[in-house]
Amino acid sequence: MSGGNSDLLELATRVAGWAQDGEQVEAYVARGRETEVRVYEGEVESLSSAESAGIGIRVVSGSRQGFAYAGSLDADVVHETLDEARDNAGFASPDEWVGLAGPDGVAPADLDLWRDDLAAYPTDVKVARALELERAVRAGDSRIRAVESAEWGDAAVESAVASSTGIRASSRRTVCYLSASAVAGSAADTQTGSGYSVGRSPDDLDLDKAAGDAVRRATRLLGAVKPHSAHLSVVFEPEITATLLAVIGGTLDGEAVLKGRSLFADRVGEEVSVGAITLVDDPTDPEAYGAARFDAEGLATRRNVLIEAGVLREFLYNSYSARRAGTVSTASAVRAGFKSAPGTGARALTVVPGQHSPEEILALVGDGLFVQSVSGVHSGVNPVSGDFSVGAEGVLIRGGELAGPVREFTIASTIQRMLSGVVAVGSDLERLPSSAAGLTLAIADVSMSGE
Amino acid sequence: MLIENGVLTEYMWDWLRARQEGRLGTGNGRRESYQHLPMVRMTNTYVLAGTSDPDEIVRQTPHGVYVAQLGGGQVNTATGDFVFGMTEAYLIEDGHITEPLRDANLIGNGPDVLRNIDAVAADFAMGMPGTCGKQGQGVPVGDGQPTLRVSALTVGGTAR
Known part of the structure; x- marks a missing residue:
């Protein structure tokens, strides 16, 4: 199921192996990529994409826990982060209950939450989908006055966690969504409604549903009054x-x-x-x-x-x-x-x-x-x-x-x-x-x- | 200056949107961090003092709610409808602040509320700084006002 991120698990396992006597160490390593496209009146209003990778390290020493993180997987940085987590444990108040998780014998579910086709989905198609969503909202009803927002978003995240107490886990998942907010009516009677569709792969998304829900919710409220208690x-x-x-x-x-x-x-x-x-x-x-x-x-x-x-x-x-x-x-x-x-x-x-x-x-x-x-x-x-x-x-x-x-x-x-x-x-x-x-x-x- | 003596005089702009409209910006482009794109946001927004005595405003209120502290809230910027939690509020009965109200909120419409302000006191003060969230970005904001009276607002809760 989830290959492709064995390097993350290797790194986490290596860090966990640096635990000293009388110390527990856990490393959580994650790498992700996300895109967000927002369009307005037929044009791209904003497009951002972000890639991040980082490590969060917990050290439990005696009954004190320290945590430190860094937004990098470089070897030097990882070492420094471990040192900092150790330092931080020294400042923590003793708490008899702190400690890392250990294997509990429960087998992980067989889940495949990663779709390669999302990772390969071109940016221009994402933009086109957001524009198509905006058009669909506008065309959905003659009473739609504006499209407040029409958006494409996606994320692909891989992560691994390993500890000196025997934890070894890695997984990865993709998600994507389309979301729209419609504005219906005249200035004197403005109503809004939103709709969206979520999935793991672009194929899972139902653009018509996202647009249709936004249109239906906004127009359904036209003429709304304040009710009696x-x-x-x-x-x-x-x-x-x-x-x-x-x-x-x-x-x-x-x-x-x-x-x-x-x-x-x-x-x-x-x-x-x-x-x-x-x-x-x-x-x-x-x-x-x-x-x-x-x-x-x-x-x-x-x-x-x-x-x-x-x-x-x-x-x-x-x-x-x-x-x-x-x-x-x-x-x-x-x-x-x-x-x-x-x-x-x-x-x-x-x-x-x-x-x-x-x-x-x-x-x-x-x-x-x-x-x-x-x-x-x-x-x-x-x-x-x-x-x-x-x-x-x-x-x-x-x-x-x-x-x-x-x-x-x-x-x-x-x-x-x-x-x-x-x-x-x-x-x-x-x-x-x-x-x-x-x-x-x-x-x-x-x-x-x-x- | 956004509203002057009750007249809407200016919007807030960032450089990009102002340029699209062919006008000067107002320096309101803000972002949470390097991970975010700038957008138009408020910074430090306040209503100037009036001349009334705040105690007199309460005395002149036969039936109302005295709001000492608002909690979080949410606004639909397209319609102006808002809701705010009241973390400290009291009933006003016959011009006196009486019993506290618990876990209630206020709901109203921004433009309507502005038109329904019927008393503005001289006791201007800044509020506690807070964080304002918009499209997933939180930025620090300040706000201030004198004691104000709004002639009608809906208070939500379960009282029977």
Whole structure:
């Protein structure tokens, strides 16, 4: 499966071999290339491409951990980086739980996440695709006034991690996307909507879907008014559900739980949602955007069931937080590239799909609110109390059908009440460029604040 | 100067976009680091002081919300719709600041809010510097204002 980056694993292994007595050393080596093309009114507005390669080294000495990184793989630099990580360990406060991951016997999933055709895809074709996307959005509806953005993006990343505790892991992945934001209507009634398509290979991308979603979402809101405040049932579009799941995933991070920063602390084994909800983080699913063979500490990823038929089963751990919590790593270490030491996080969250199509869910809800965008999530959700209050746009549902568009209002509840208030889970699983996939979800009794 | 006595007088420009429009730039081309392309960004934006007494503005407010600190927010620049979390806010009842509000946010429309400002106090102060995110780039920004009253804004939350 993943050849081509054996040099990275060799380098990581060599560095791990430099561990001195009484010391653990881990090297994480990554190399990546990315392109972003943005077009505006038929011309390239910006085109950037970046190549980067670097190494992040952890040294654990006694009960102290040091970390250092460098954006180079040159031999001198690598040596210096190791020295710095050693130095930094000397400054760290002792922590009895620090330590590297060690092999745990779990075999990696057989995942092929690399597509050669993306690496070979010419830049002029990427530009052409972005221009084609812009034209498709413009042509999608006579009420489209402008295309706020039309973009092509791609990335190819190879990485390897090795440690003096026996970790040897390497992997590589490609991703690409098309994304568009449409502006509909006149100056007096301006509405926006976005759409995108993601994949591993250019062939996976559905340009018409990206354009069509942006057009439909922008035009659907034309004539939107501020709604009267109410308590009602809401239906989330898949993208909104994914946003909610990503927030919930953050509260199921074992480190947040240990630090008392999760509303789910001490609730394992308890019913936290309706029985229709089974929430898994499964990076072994090849279709997941965040699919990965190994976590950021080199352990094989696995399917972790977080909520099973409404019952909270487990939290996500890396080796540090697992040790501290007296359990084992769920292979949920994540890093933002070689520049950061491992944290914990979900990669591929999803609610196991239900039976209902989006149309059936609208019919089931009867009267309520269909939500197509939310804003202010990073400031509007409290992961400790669970309070949830965000700005939203959408369409009122009357008699089971989309009726009047609404904007400039907030929806509010708590994460706990929302999980207990789920009335329908959609069958329409949608892959998104996020750590969570989406599907249509209906939730009863949410507060809408408008006029 | 972007708005002078209520009249929109100027936009922010970077060199590239200004040149495309055949005009002078305003020095607003900013980038996060060498890894990013420049784009038009705000830098240090503020509303000048008025003449009212801030305590008097509160006393003249029969029913409202006193916002002492805003958290993060998000703006749709095409429509002007925004949402901001309030990290410290209180109810104003009959001209007095009373109980604190928890985990609530404000939603509104930028141009509408500017038109709905009906009192501007003399107590200008700069806020805490922050980081503004746009298209994946974060840059440090400053902002400042005196006590301002907006005659109508929607407060979101779960109160029944």
